[in-house]
Amino acid sequence: MKVKMYTISTCSHCKATKKFMNDNAVEYEYVDVDLLDGEERQVVIEEVKKLNSHLSFPTIIIGERIII
Template sequence: MGYDKAKIYSLSTCSHCKAAKRFLGECKVKYEFVDVDSLTGEERKAIIADIKELNPRCSFPTIVIGDAVIVGFHEDKIKEALGIKDGD
């Protein structure tokens, strides 16, 4: 496996974000997540600025695995970034 850690910028109400978290868990990948809609004030502004550097449209989920930035829930792209081949 290429990377065993990921970071997800998500919204607590987003079904695609929940699916991405579930999928990473099924792949036994440790991940950090930030539910942006749970933040307030300066903390929220700072995280949104970070996300816009990675994903100018600031859409969710935004997943960071190593140098890869995946916007949306795409199992194939997540597997590729993690170095997982079908059958692993």
């Protein structure tokens, strides 16, 4: 099952979630939204808003399920 996370590089909850995933050998992709530039950043922010209107982090997608 595909796991993707939208995170902020300085977010303690995001860091803890990444550590949990790593400690439990969960394969995942992540995007540190704050490290993106310009248009790429805006596109990703709009993607996250569609998934999570509060734009809170981490936003995690597991298969078709969105976890905030």
